[in-house]
Amino acid sequence: ENQESAFRDALTFGAAALLVLKLTTPILTHRALQIIGDSSYALYLIHWPVVCILKARDCTRWTDRLGAMLLCFIAAILIYNFYEMWYLTLSERGTLVLVGVLYLACASVYLLHHRMERKEIMQGATEKALSFGEARVINLQMDMEWETNLRFDNCTLRDPNDDHNPWGFCNLPAGNGSLSFLIIGNSYAANHGKMIVEHLSDHYGRIAVHTVSECEPLIVTTSIYCSGAVKLQEAFLQDIDSFKPDVLFLSSRYIEPNVPIGTKNVIDDQLYLTMMQKLKKYEEKVKKVFILQAFPRPANLQKIEDARLEQNRTLDDYMEEAIEADSIPMRRRVEELAKSCEKCVIYDLMQLHIDKGKFMVANPVTHLHYFEALRHHTPLGEK
Template structure:
């Protein structure tokens, strides 16, 4: 480019690293303490602006070279920066998934890992994936990779945008980028919030703000006390050759006039509208990048080092957040310890692997990255390989043959594939299989069953309805101990029942309350049996004894009494009670669990309750 010349002295842009440091701090605050810092997600918007600045800088550096050289250098530099650590973190998360996290998380996260490897984590979820999110039991360990997907997808179009803009001069160039910025921002704010959040096209305007900032920075350097400059990327840091004069009081005031409200908003405990904050944050970030050269606050060692480790910290922190939420919920001390662990791991990764590959030859990075990808693929498909082995074991294959018509009834094959000769080893594989695949198990879905109706169920006014959902709120404490009919939640149950009954012609069946299984202990049934623990001892700790199911049963009993003959309870508690010991037992004497680690009935549990439901259906 004619405005850009190369000189020899190189100075690190510490202020930009400081902006990165503030951005990652706000993201960490939002993920670890979302109630206290609900606006911290805006740090990702700052990353997009910084990325636009950096991409424009790299393309400008090689502008005088042939087109293929420009593209080759750009993609080689960006992929070398992103891929090795990104793929390593995917591999480490997959290892943790199979060793630390519950089995119920595996299937969802294997699919998410595949999307992360392909940089499509930002695509909209299917109904089935959204269902998993509603279950809120299997946390997606790759959620945070959506922003990397947006950035890498932008790499595909940024050279075209840059080359068209570079063919223009001065105000025409800024006008071109400004028009694209306006179109993308209109698209962003006219789209649904979820789509706008994840769409690359709806995020282009933020990258363009960074590009406009770079061009203004370059053009201003010749008119505002700068020597001719060129900026380069060095180990993930942004360096330039500009040597600015000492800033005036007015310049300092202007700079902090924009910086101070950004910091206050990012760490404000009150949630504010993203439609207002996002454009403010994006534009203010560009302005600060333009004004903050040699700034002592943003160039402070603490902030710049946070900026240095920001990439490692961003990639490593989310799986730790997920683990903290799953294991410790609202324990602030545990979350603080996990935050410290995230920073410690990020420092170790940055000082070892990240620094090493950034200074290595491209060929070495390519070899390491390829090896890491191979291991990721093997881990992703590990469970599928194991499941294929299960299906080939004699007498363990899940029965899938079509049932036969017998009189007015249809006989169905057993869903669980359980046989009399099964060992504890077989039981362990079955339990893990049921927990891993849960609603994904094809054998649990009879061909022809309708999963989604085009209208609400009441539109069809069915003869019979079954309410099998176990509402946790039903088991919450009564307003007054022992008094049901004046209870607030009971009155809400009655109100909803009265809305439902006119839409049901004959009868409503309601699942009665029973203790929830401790989802973290389902896959320990067989190991505990092998270690010599008695069935009574295992059963005692397998379900949540204080989940208030007795109160739920009191409310249900009162509800059915008020409803009259049109309502009937379905009680599976008697099926779960050991007739000899009188104790609740959520597995059989072979170690086969009646529940998955998602608190659903397993295929074996469905077989347990099948006679009960068959009897109900026979009487209809």
């Protein structure tokens, strides 16, 4: 390294001496050197991206470097003769227009690449270590786009006057199978329903989704966002009568998964008995019922991270305070429901979040959240 630095210094001072002394020799005035000198500014700009590409691709062979060097010289000469010589003839207005066009072109390339890269990261197609600032911007974006992420592609609303994608009854394009699927529930019917639509298309022919904010098919939800829970459960039954599905998916987020079991035995618990009563009504109308198993309710992760930063604590992919409500009581109820329901099967997403016995709420590499502010899975969480 010292020899390389000394060689560079010698070249720099030698070139400066030639300029000061104004030496002229047949070698120094040779046309080839003049061409290289005229193209030196373009050569300086071109060689940097070439060097970066060589390093990124780990090109260490001398033939690769020689080829890259020759390519730089040729490109610089062409740019000087066909671009620099041209723009030097432009008027002030023409130069201003050219500069503006170049700025717009650079900005467009950057924004397009940045947008595509961000989309790939959000969807889990690629993993890239992000700074806290970069991760925060993307997490906030996913928080703001929560409803957009719930919407279905090619949704045909049953009642366009009252429904709007993803809310309401939505008929979706037919799959390649012979069965008919109906997905009902609160916002998780849309959130997780998209995964059912994507991955089970070889099994269903007809498929539809009925999504109602906050309302649960098996529980009389007391949330202020679920108006008329009993009537909506009757509407779910009417959906089954009219759509006549072979397979029913109860895809719902349990608003209060940590409600304690009130008796020693789960089957004597009042909430369990209510859920069982409603499940029987669904079961008798279809061939199969898939029930989404409960999992812990995450807190608002952005607020948790802000609080940790104020306390000078680290941000981790597992944070104890990021779990707002445990799900053990509801999981026990759902397990017992499946035992007492001949046509019922549980599908459980919790295991996908478990790492070393802990429920993970964020990606350890990108620091992006698996859940957005309203507790839906983000596109990364869905992946």
